[in-house]
Amino acid sequence: MNCEILCVGTELLLGSTVNTNAAELSDLLAGLGVNVFWHTVVGDNPGRLAEAVAIARKRADLIVTTGGLGPTYDDLTKNVLAHAFGREMEYHPEEADFLKRWFAKNTAVPFTENNLQQAYLPERCTVFHNDWGTAPGCAFEQDGVRVIMLPGPPNECIPMFRHCAVPYIKSLSGDVILSHQIRVFGKGESAVEDQLRARMEHMENPSLATYAKVGEMLLRVTAKAHTEAEAEKMCAPVVEMVQRELGSAVYGVDVDSLEALCLTLLKEKGLTFATAESLTGGLIGERFTALPGASAVYRGGAVTYCNDVKAAMLGVEPAILEEKGAVSYETAAAMARGARVAAGADLALSATGLAGPDGDGVHPVGTVFVGLADAERVWVRQLKLGTRRARVRQLAANHAFDMLRRYLQGLPIEQI
Amino acid sequence: MNCEILCVGTELLLGSTVNTNAAELSDLLAGLGVNVFWHTVVGDNPGRLAEAVAIARKRADLIVTTGGLGPTYDDLTKNVLAHAFGREMEYHPEEADFLKRWFAKNTAVPFTENNLQQAYLPERCTVFHNDWGTAPGCAFEQDGVRVIMLPGPPNECIPMFRHCAVPYIKSLSGDVILSHQIRVFGKGESAVEDQLRARMEHMENPSLATYAKVGEMLLRVTAKAHTEAEAEKMCAPVVEMVQRELGSAVYGVDVDSLEALCLTLLKEKGLTFATAESLTGGLIGERFTALPGASAVYRGGAVTYCNDVKAAMLGVEPAILEEKGAVSYETAAAMARGARVAAGADLALSATGLAGPDGDGVHPVGTVFVGLADAERVWVRQLKLGTRRARVRQLAANHAFDMLRRYLQGLPIEQI
Numbered sequence: 027m028n029c030e031i032l033c034v035g036t037e038l039l040l041g042s043t044v045n046t047n048a049a050e051l052s053d054l055l056a057g058l059g060v061n062v063f064w065h066t067v068v069g070d071n072p073g074r075l076a077e078a079v080a081i082a083r084k085r086a087d088l089i090v091t092t093g094g095l096g097p098t099y100d101d102l103t104k105n106v107l108a109h110a111f112g113r114e115m116e117y118h119p120e121e122a123d124f125l126k127r128w129f130a131k132n133t134a135v136p137f138t139e140n141n142l143q144q145a146y147l148p149e150r151c152t153v154f155h156n157d158w159g160t161a162p163g164c165a166f167e168q169d170g171v172r173v174i175m176l177p178g179p180p181n182e183c184i185p186m187f188r189h190c191a192v193p194y195i196k197s198l199s200g201d202v203i204l205s206h207q208i209r210v211f212g213k214g215e216s217a218v219e220d221q222l223r224a225r226m227e228h229m230e231n232p233s234l235a236t237y238a239k240v241g242e243m244l245l246r247v248t249a250k251a252h253t254e255a256e257a258e259k260m261c262a263p264v265v266e267m268v269q270r271e272l273g274s275a276v277y278g279v280d281v282d283s284l285e286a287l288c289l290t291l292l293k294e295k296g297l298t299f300a301t302a303e304s305l306t307g308g309l310i311g312e313r314f315t316a317l318p319g320a321s322a323v324y325r326g327g328a329v330t331y332c333n334d335v336k337a338a339m340l341g342v343e344p345a346i347l348e349e350k351g352a353v354s355y356e357t358a359a360a361m362a363r364g365a366r367v368a369a370g371a372d373l374a375l376s377a378t379g380l381a382g383p384d385g386d387g388v389h390p391v392g393t394v395f396v397g398l399a400d401a402e403r404v405w406v407r408q409l410k411l412g413t414r415r416a417r418v419r420q421l422a423a424n425h426a427f428d429m430l431r432r433y434l435q436g437l438p439i440e441q442i
Numbered sequence: 443m444n445c446e447i448l449c450v451g452t453e454l455l456l457g458s459t460v461n462t463n464a465a466e467l468s469d470l471l472a473g474l475g476v477n478v479f480w481h482t483v484v485g486d487n488p489g490r491l492a493e494a495v496a497i498a499r500k501r502a503d504l505i506v507t508t509g510g511l512g513p514t515y516d517d518l519t520k521n522v523l524a525h526a527f528g529r530e531m532e533y534h535p536e537e538a539d540f541l542k543r544w545f546a547k548n549t550a551v552p553f554t555e556n557n558l559q560q561a562y563l564p565e566r567c568t569v570f571h572n573d574w575g576t577a578p579g580c581a582f583e584q585d586g587v588r589v590i591m592l593p594g595p596p597n598e599c600i601p602m603f604r605h606c607a608v609p610y611i612k613s614l615s616g617d618v619i620l621s622h623q624i625r626v627f628g629k630g631e632s633a634v635e636d637q638l639r640a641r642m643e644h645m646e647n648p649s650l651a652t653y654a655k656v657g658e659m660l661l662r663v664t665a666k667a668h669t670e671a672e673a674e675k676m677c678a679p680v681v682e683m684v685q686r687e688l689g690s691a692v693y694g695v696d697v698d699s700l701e702a703l704c705l706t707l708l709k710e711k712g713l714t715f716a717t718a719e720s721l722t723g724g725l726i727g728e729r730f731t732a733l734p735g736a737s738a739v740y741r742g743g744a745v746t747y748c749n750d751v752k753a754a755m756l757g758v759e760p761a762i763l764e765e766k767g768a769v770s771y772e773t774a775a776a777m778a779r780g781a782r783v784a785a786g787a788d789l790a791l792s793a794t795g796l797a798g799p800d801g802d803g804v805h806p807v808g809t810v811f812v813g814l815a816d817a818e819r820v821w822v823r824q825l826k827l828g829t830r831r832a833r834v835r836q837l838a839a840n841h842a843f844d845m846l847r848r849y850l851q852g853l854p855i856e857q858i
Contacts, residue, residue, distance in 0.1 A: 039478045041469030042653045046460055048483070053457025062455045063490055065483035067464070074479060081497060205456075214551045216513040223515065236514060237453050240597065246458070301724070301745065307731025308717070308724025311745040315723025318799050318831060326751040329717065329727040331742040335785050339744065339755060369751050383734050392548075412548035414574060415734060416597060 027172075027198065029055055029062045030086035032078055034094040034103050035178055036069035047092045047176075047183050054187060059201035059250060060088060070100035079110045083171045090191070093178030095161035097141045103175060104164075108148035111168040118153060121145040121162050128160055154190035158182040165194050172198065204257035205248035206280055208268050209287075211428050213275045215243045221271055232260045234268070241421045242284070274437050277428070284427035285314045291434035292323035299430065300369030301327035302340055302361035304352065304378040305394065310423045325369040330361065340364030353379050353386060358395035359404045366399050373433070374399045375426040379409075381418045394422045398429040398439060405429060405439045443588075443615070445471055445478045446502035448494055450510040450519045451594055452485035463508045463592075463599050469653065470603060474611050475619040475666055476504060486516035495526045499587045506607070509594030511577035513557045519591060520580075524564035527584040534569060537561040537578050544576055570606035574598045581610050588614065620673035621664035622696055624684050627844050629691045631659050637687055648676045650684070657837040658700070690853045693844070700843035701730050707850035708739035715846065716785030717743035718756055718777035720768065720794040721810065726839045741785040746777065756780030769795050769802060774811035775820045782815050789849070790815045791842040795825075797834045810838045814845040814855060821845060821855040 031051055037043040045067060052062045064086065068074045075094075082089045094103030108115055122145035129137040144161045147153060154163035154175075159182040165174045174191050176183045210218065215238040219226075222245075226234045232249035245268055249260035269276050281287045292299065301310045301324075308329045314320050330336040333347050342360040350356040361376035379394030380386060394409045407425055411418040432439045447467055453459040461483060468478045480502065484490045491510075498505045510519030524531055538561040545553040560577045563569060570579035570591075575598035581590045590607050592599045612619070626634065631652050635642070638661075642650050648665035661684055665676035685692050697703045708715065717727045717740075724745045730736050746752040749763050758776040766772040777792035795810030796802060810825045823841055827834040848855045 033481075038465070038481065039468055040472055040651070040653070041465045041467070041478075044460060044462055044465040045481070049454070049457045049460040051457070052455055056456055062457075063485065063487075064494075065449075065454065065461070065481070067481035069479065071479075077501075078480075085493070207458075214549060216554050216556055217551045219514045220554050220556065227515070235452065235516070237458070238512065238595070240595070246456070300751075303724070303727075305731075306728070307736070307740075308719070308727030308745065309731075311719075311724030311747075312722070312728040315721075315725075315745075315747065315797075316832065316835070320723070321747055324723075324747050326745040326747040326755070328744055328755065329724065329731075329742040331727075331731065331737055331740050335742040338786070339742070339784060368755060370754070381731075410547070416732065419732070 027060045027088050028086050029060045029088040029090060030064040030066060030082040031062060032082055032089055032091045033065070033067045034070065034075060034091060035067070036100075038067045039069045047178070047180055050180070050184055051090060051092070051187060054192070055090070055195075056203050056205070058192065058195050059203045060195065070094060070102060072102050072106050075102060075106045076110060079107060083110070087170060088172045088174070088195075090174045090176065092176050092183050095144065095163065095175060095177045097143050097161070101143070104147060107173060107175065111148070111166070111171075111173065113148040113150070113166070113168070115146040116149040118145050118147060118162070121153070121155070124155070125160055152194060154186050156182060156186060157189070158185045163190065165191065200252060201250050202252070202254050202257050203248060203250050204254055204261060205246050206261050206265055208245040208247065208265060208276055209242065209278045209281055209283075210244065210272055210275050211242045211277050211284060211424060213243070213272060218243060218245070218272065222268070225267065229264070232264050234264055241417070241424045274432070277431055284424055284431060286317055288427050288430045288434065289314070289317050289320060289323060291431060293319075295434060297372040297434075298323050298325050299373040299375065300325050300365040300371035302365035302374060302376040303327065303329050304331060304336070304361070305381045306377045306419050306422050307331060309419055310375060310377060310426050313423055313427075325371045327365045327369050327374070336361060340368060351386070351388060353389050353393055353395065355395055355406050355408060358397035358406045359399070362397035362399035362404055366401075372400065373430065375430060377422045377426055379411075379418070379422060381415045382413050383415065392418050394418065394425075396422060396425045396429060398426070398433060400433070405433075407440055443476045443504050444502050445476045445504040445506060446480040446482060446498040447478060447506050447508070448498055449481070449483045449508045450486065450491060451483070451508075452487075452516070454483045455485045462596055463594070466596070466600055467506060467508070467603060470608070471506070472651070473621045473662060473664060474608065475615070475664065476611065486510060486518060488518050488522050491518060491522045492526060495523060499526070503586060504588045504590070504611075506590045506592065508592050508599050511560065511579065511591060511593045513554075513559050513577070515556075517559070520563060523589060523591065527564070527582070527589065529564040529566070529582070529584070531562040532565040534561050534563060534578070537569070537571070540571070541576055568610060570602050572598060572602060573605070574601045579606065581607065617666050617668060618670050618673050619664060619666050620670055620677060621662050622677050622681055624661040624663065624681060624692055625658065625694045625697055625699075626660065626688055626691050627658045627693050627700060627840060629659070629688060634659060634661070634688065638684070641683065645680070648680050650680055657833070657840045690848070693847055700840055700847060702733055704843050704846045704850065705730070705733050705736060705739060707847060709735075711850060713788040713850075714739050714741050715789040715791065716741050716781040716787035718781035718790060718792040719743065719745050720747060720752070720777070721797045722793045722835050722838050723747060725835055726791060726793060726842050729839055741787045743781045743785050743790065752777060756784060767802070767804060769805050769809055769811065771811055771822050771824060774813035774822045775815070778813035778815035778820055782817075788816065789846065791846060793838045793842055795827075795834070795838060797831045798829055799831065808834050810834065810841075812838060812841045812845060814842070814849060816849070821849075823856055
């Protein structure tokens with residue numbers, strides 16, 4: 027089944043609202059074996075909406091709309107779709123009663139007649155009652171095209187899709203799409219493409235695709251079959267092939283990020299860690315603590331943006347800073363050791379370097395030293411991460427987490 | 443000028459990537475007086491992309507594409523667009539040289555030939571050199587339709603639009619479109635709209651529009667005139683009116699963010715600051731040090747994710763932590779005082795609270811205390827920031843920077 031998601035709302039075209047519905051619905055539809063081939067966004071404009079529907083029904087056999095089901099004059103989706111597919115609007119008294127009850131219960135404002143507009147739906151449709159708001163959604167089939175209409179607010183759109191649209195679609199489609207994400211750090215997208223192209227080009231089902239992320243990349247293996255077990259069986263050898271080809275550059279399958287993997291591994295091993303950040307200014311701690319449950323293994327650390335704070339908070343000897351400089355193997359090592367002790371952790375990560383735009387007259391911008399310390403040893407990676415401040419900082423954090431996951435996975439730590 | 447944003451990338455249709463480019467570009471185009479009437483997303487599929495281009499060129503006179511400019515075999519945008527508009531591809535040796543230099547400088551991986559694909563662009567186009575990545579963008583006009591092609595990664599797409607596409611678009615219209623951004627913190631969008639609606643409704647040129655951002659909002663004043671001076675004259679009274687109406691909730695005009703304003707003000711006054719972060723885990727330091735030149739005023743601080751680190755690194759008395767708890771007015775105050783001393787700074791910011799999903803059994807999730815200390819005094823804001831972890835953390839950081847900018851602007855600090 028080929029699907030177009032048609033989102034209606036001027037707020038999306040003004041950029042004041044990011045279209046998260048399209049992404050989340052696409053993800054959910056993929057899991058149902060539906061091919062989403064198009065996203066279209068139009069404003070609350072009947073003419074342009076009608077044109078968009080005319081285009082969509084020609085190329086898609088499932089049209090999922092979001093938005094424009096509400097009570098105000100610019101909520102046009104139902105009427106435009108009904109007219110496009112030659113259907114009258116039908117009044118649903120049970121929805122009208124629900125709306126009146128909802129208003130009495132949830133608002134101080136009096137019930138106004140325009141709210142009854144929400145009780146009208148295209149005739150002969152499957153009604154999706156809205157347990158998360160007021161405007162009902164619906165689904166119908168006409169001339170071989172399926173139409174599903176959902177409300178715009180994500181906290182209504184997504185639950186209604188899960189609870190009403192998913193059962194509706196499952197009753198239509200036989201196939202299951204299943205995919206696995208293989209996460210890679212330390213190899214560029216084009217290098218991986220070169221390595222795997224011969225194999226990738228001829229793959230249809232299962233398919234293998236590469237995606238560049240900031241400072242890392244992922245490969246997605248996707249299989250379509252009649253059952254989940256079958257699709258699983260088709261994916262497995264491809265996942266194994268990629269892991270064999272790319273070796274320890276593959277840091278995980280179906281994990282969210284380097285830091286998420288570190289959190290899992292630290293919990294498994296019952297280890298804690300701390301951070302000592304110079305050029306990253308808190309980014310390593312921030313990225314890790316963005317993960318729910320981080321407090322189980324992360325104790326904290328120091329952001330030492332100037333030398334005397336490195337000495338004061340981490341006990342980095344002024345001699346090291348004077349002789350070797352703040353951007354040095356020795357300082358990165360001392361910062362990691364110091365953070366471990368100061369925060370009373372099993373392990374510590376450190377990062378010092380030049381994010382730019384200004385250099386220190388000694389090293390080029392992008393020179394970074396990333397350190398990892400445990401009770402016995404310290405490891406340091408020396409890196410050249412380019413000249414773009416934001417990228418240098420993100421990559422430095424990636425390298426810190428990569429050293430940590432390699433430590434926890436029992437792999438060589440210093441080299442990439 | 444009527445515009446369609448055409449985003450190319452299977453990752454968008456699989457839902458693995460949210461289409462933030464479309465929203466941000468729409469926002470920026472609105473500021474240029476361009477009407478964005480359509481967003482379209484297609485995958486890395488030449489046939490469907492060609493069809494989408496055929497539709498777009500019929501209804502829009504500006505087509506802005508994102509994605510598909512990279513080195514891999516599924517990067518098809520340039521070739522499909524060039525073919526659609528009857529143009530050959532042209533090799534740009536200077537871009538090829540740049541690519542080779544970039545690889546030598548920024549990556550450990552060897553330069554592979556497929557990267558040279560990025561040096562080919564449709565003939566007779568305006569080249570947008572990519573200072574933020576590798577793949578260049580471009581712009582051309584054919585049969586009354588303007589085409590602008592941008593890379594997919596937001597950290598390349600958006601800067602290239604600002605620095606290359608904006609001047610290109612400005613050069614197309616005889617009129618000057620000038621806009622000012624008024625940044626507001628501590629007032630919701632609907633409250634601001636209620637306050638300004640009567641005035642906003644009748645404004646055409648200059649126009650006044652509101653945009654909700656994460657934890658803050660901005661108003662854009664836009665004027666269209668024959669000269670920049672004229673447009674300036676039209677905007678000025680509107681900017682003044684908004685500042686008068688919203689008072690100290692307006693933190694700046696044409697400033698990038700709360701932290702960018704803080705950096706400017708700290709430099710002006712020759713003051714330094716430090717941070718003590720619990721629930722934000724480094725976010726305050728990270729956001730500030732993302733700004734070039736941060737080292738002039740930011741000394742560093744501590745990330746104290748557990749209690750004994752609060753005591754060890756910031757000298758927070760265990761008595762306070764036992765009696766009042768880590769999430770308390772007193773702890774926030776002690777953290778700020780401690781960070782000021784430990785980092786030897788003039789001022790310090792602190793944040794402690796519950797980002798969720800787990801509570802502490804005492805306070806509800808979203809309870810946050812944000813502190814600011816100078817040599818004499820300490821101020822603390824108690825906040826209820828909802829239940830969404832990422833949002834709670836961002837808002838806590840916003841409040842910290844808001845307290846700092848209010849201190850530096852000589853405004854009341856604790857209340858919002």
